[in-house]
Amino acid sequence: MPPSTRRARRRPPTLRDVAEIADVSIKTVSNVVHDYPHVRESTRTRVQEAIAATGYRPQLAAQQLRTGASGIVTLAVPSLNFSYFSNLAQTFIDEAQGRGRTVVLHTTSAGRDEEIEVLRGFRRRLGDGVIFNPMQVGEDYLAQMEHVDQPTVFIGEHLSDAHLPPGSDYVRIDNTRATADATAHLLERGRRRLAFVGAMETTDPAPHSSSGLRIEGFRQALWRHDLDPARAPIEEVADWHRADGREAAHRLLDAHPHLDGLVCGNDEIALGALAGLRDRGRTVPGDVAVVGYDDSPEALFAHPPLTTIRPDKQFLVKAALDMLIERINGYEGAPRTITAPHELVVRGSTPEG
Amino acid sequence: MPPSTRRARRRPPTLRDVAEIADVSIKTVSNVVHDYPHVRESTRTRVQEAIAATGYRPQLAAQQLRTGASGIVTLAVPSLNFSYFSNLAQTFIDEAQGRGRTVVLHTTSAGRDEEIEVLRGFRRRLGDGVIFNPMQVGEDYLAQMEHVDQPTVFIGEHLSDAHLPPGSDYVRIDNTRATADATAHLLERGRRRLAFVGAMETTDPAPHSSSGLRIEGFRQALWRHDLDPARAPIEEVADWHRADGREAAHRLLDAHPHLDGLVCGNDEIALGALAGLRDRGRTVPGDVAVVGYDDSPEALFAHPPLTTIRPDKQFLVKAALDMLIERINGYEGAPRTITAPHELVVRGSTPEG
DNA sequence: GAGATCGTCTGCAACGTTGTACACGACGAA
DNA sequence: TTCGTCGTGTACAACGTTGCAGACGATCTC
Known part of the structure; x- marks a missing residue:
């Protein structure tokens, strides 16, 4: 040779x-x-x-330098260890690859400082834009921003559309309504002694946090069914993980032994709660009915299978990418908000109608 | 203003x-x-x-053009919808962010063609190197490559170190031994009528596929315990998902009603199998003991909690990144192979010793 | 006091690519 | 024949950055 x-x-x-x-x-x-x-x-x-x-x-670098565009978009989410976010990321990657774009993944599990760095355009200018699911940073911070540093689309739940910084858009999930739907489902199946379990994740004042909105929905549903929202226990947990849900179930049963329905802030907590209820000898849905949130793949295989709220991820991802690409292509209009739909998926963890 | x-x-x-x-x-x-x-x-x-x-x-693009380095590494895995890979990706992102590098995520769920594109250096030159977990592409293809197009580290299970292309390295998990360990565990706890469930994912000839190696380990363990490996059923499934595991359990019980132990190719299949066994009225671990593979977070919260093999992801990721960065910095030596350790995590899905 | 040395700052060229402008020959129409 | 048009190909400049060589004045050394 x-x-x-x-x-x-x-x-x-x-x-x-x-x-x-x-x-x-x-x-x-x-x-x-x-x-x-x-x-x-x-x-x-x-x-x-x-x-x-x-x-x-x-060589992409040279093309980008010459043309000003890289075809790279950044996705910033808290952590891929939550199946909600890893599924979202996969949906996002598929959709982006289908549109000829490459995805840079940035995770912000380290908290508020890292989220602010995302907003500040990172340390180096890299992609053409960013899709960002904030957890710690709230409206107060965003409201004070003059302009985002690069085309930005927020996704998630706890922002109010009023205060988006110029140059950004928002795809939200109507948490309040979704949780109200979940709660109403339990009430319609005859449960009356309900509790809510969720994590308080934001450091900004609470009312618009993700949990805050869900609690709001929980209470609205109770109110509409002539129950006193103030008397329904809200169990606060440290994080969104299974372990938290399990411990929350223990504490709730200790304080309220006659509990008969549990509305959980996400599926992981709900799955943990299933374990926690079992630890205390409760049957599901016989003694206690449980609803989750996210429709993660595990929900289907839980024991019993979990009734849950399924947000339309496909819709969410498509809408976010559409708006981001419009911004990248020069759209300069005022911030827009789109609400992604959801549906209630009824499975074995709630009683038959 | x-x-x-x-x-x-x-x-x-x-x-x-x-x-x-x-x-x-x-x-x-x-x-x-x-x-x-x-x-x-x-x-x-x-x-x-x-x-x-x-x-x-x-502006990264200009820096990269000038200096020739971007600090970007690509991670190519089949799909983030498997929690094994999403956890791996998160570990990888954390480790890379800690070293000041950015991660581009590429998923190859579309199959062999997409994997080959990864090997061929994608359509555009982007990052400094790639860490690649192949599923479809096997040794035959790799052996025929003259040289990789960019610094590459393979991760996974079904390559033999003999045929790595020049310029690449490999971090493997000793599948055969791990599965032998899992199988031996069931045998030591007194089970004798074992079956194996796994997917055949590669299009290359089978012996070195991921399942092939696990089956090999399964048989080795049987052999060492004086059982006839040829008589133990191997249940082939289409994919690595829960649904596959569930159906596999149904089929296995139909064909072998007196089964008392199940070695599964991954946790998802094992979790599905738990559901499938329950469908057929079997108790776990009373009637049938089950071991999984991966120690995914769900394993801990399964009902009963799943005994499983835990590969050392941290080790895997660190070793892969170390070797990749050495390559990026100009190391030109022959391909290296490192084996990541694993351990057996005993939980409720196998009987007490 | 002359030369060497140091600290501070600058100009130039080049990385690989693409948009613009234009050159050149062939062909069609008037 | 002449002009315009079309098809094909090229030269040049610029995108934002950094390595290199060196300018310039101040300080040190003998």
Whole structure:
């Protein structure tokens, strides 16, 4: 084998290398790469052969520098360890790949400081825009921002559309209504001694936190069924994990032994609560009915299968990407808010109607 | 408010803009940004103020073009919908963020063609290297490659270290031994009528597929306990999901009603199998003991909690990143293989010893 | 007091790519 | 024949950044 064939990984080939081999200008190579029509067929194939021979790939960095666009979008979510977010991320990646865009994933589990860094445009300018699910940062912070540093779409639950910074949009899930639907479902199935379990995750004042909105929905439903919302226990947990749900169930049963329905802030907590109820000898849904939130894949395989709220992730992701791309392409209008739909999925953890 | 303060998102500020305000050369601004020591204190603060005023952020594309490095690494895995991979991705992101690197996520659920595209360096040159968990592509394909297109570290289970392409490394999990450990555990607890459930995911000839290696371990353990490996049923499923595990359990019980132990290819299948066994009125671990593989978070909260094999993800991720960064920094040695450790986590789905 | 050394700062070139402008020959229409 | 048009290809400049070489004045050394 001639030594020239031993193509070691040195400097990657550039347009110039290809141009030299095909004996054309680099611009012609560029034209071929981009399917520019006015290239003679014979030239085109000669260039394509040279590209194949060198293994040439366009260098994104140079394209971005020249054209100002990279086709990269950043997705910033708290943590992929929550199946809600990992499923969301996958949906997002699929949708973005389908549109020819690449996804950079940034997780902000370290908290508020990291979220603020996202808003401040990170340390270096990288992609064309960001889709951001904030947890710690609330409206107060956003309201005070003059303008976002790059095209931004917020997703999530606990922002009010009134205070979005200029240059951003928002896809929300109507938490209050969704939780009201879940609660109403328990009430319609005859349960009366309900409790709510959720985490208080924001450091901003509470009313618009994710849990705050869900609690609001919980209380609205009780009120509409002529029950006193003030008397229904709200169990606050430290985090959204299964372990928290389990312990919350223990504490709730200790304080309210005759509990017969549990509305949980997410599926993980609900699944933990199932375990916690079992620990205390309660049957589900016989003694206590349970509803979750998210319709994570585990919900279907829980024992019993979990009744839950299913937000339309596909809708959410598509809407977010649509608006982000519009912003990237220069749209400068006022912030927009879109509400993604949801539905109640009834399974075995709530009694038959 | 003076109109100049209404900093609309136009062209992002560059070194030149900052330099003009601070009345220095752009090179000096660059020096300040990079903490170059020989800058007078007064100059430094003046520049820093100008940076703050403009909101300047270095533009990665230009840096990359100039220096040849981006600090971006790509992680290519099949799908974040498997909690094994989403947890792995999160571990990876944390570790990479800790080392000042950014992660691009690419998922290859579409199959072999997409995996080959990863190996071929994608359509555009983007990051500095890639960490790749192949599923469809096997050794035959890799063995025939002259050289990888960019620094590459494979992770996973079903490659043999003999055939890695030059320029790549490999962090493997010793599947065969791990599954043998899991199987031995069931045998030591007195079970004798065991079956294995797993998916056949590769299109390459089977022996070194992920399932193939696990089956090998399964059989080795049987052999060592004086049982005939040929008589133990192997239940093949289409995919690694819960639903597959459930159906597999149904089929297995139909064919082998006296089954008393189940070794599953991953936790999802095992969790599905738990549901399938319950469907058929079997108790776990009373009638049938079950072991999984991965120690996904759900395993702990299954009913009963799942005994499973826990691969050391932290180790895996660190080793992969170490080797990748060495390659990026110019290491040109022969392919290396590192084996990540694992342990058996005993929980309620297998009987007491 | 002359030369060497140090600290501070700057100008130039180049990384790989693409938009614009234009050159050149061939062909069609007047 | 002449002018305009079309198809094909090229030269040049610029995107924002950083390594290198060196300018310039101040300080040190003998």
